[in-house]
Amino acid sequence: MSENRNSVRTRALKGARIVYGNGSMTRDCTVRNLSAGGAKLIMQSTADIPDFFDLLFDDGARHRCVVRWRKLGDLGVEFAENPR
Template sequence: MDERRAHPRLRALKGARVVLPGGHSTFDCMIRNLSPSGAKIILESTVGVPDVFQLKFEDGSARPCLVKWRNATEMGVAFQG
């Protein structure tokens, strides 16, 4: 498999929240790896999570995300902007 990431990802184990557009719904998640350009996150289920959302970190900062791949409980996201 070809590596298509712009930056290598570093292992992480950090809590975060997926915030849906409009900010009214959120999902808890864990960040498994992280780079300046994206992350791999683990959720209880990816059902109902749109392809574009905000990832809110424990420190209160947030990054807009675009889903690049997903399976039942994991997603790879690219940070936007």
């Protein structure tokens, strides 16, 4: 399988929150792997998650995200601060 990432992802198990709708809507998720340029998020369902949102980590870090791929309970996101 070809690897298209600009940086290597490492395994992670971090709590985070997807924030969208001008901050009025949130969804809890878990970060399963992480790199300088993006992350894999897992949650119950990806239904209703928009293609652009903020990801707020439990430690206070925040990233603007663009969805690059999605499955039923997984999202692959790229941090907008590091566009392809």
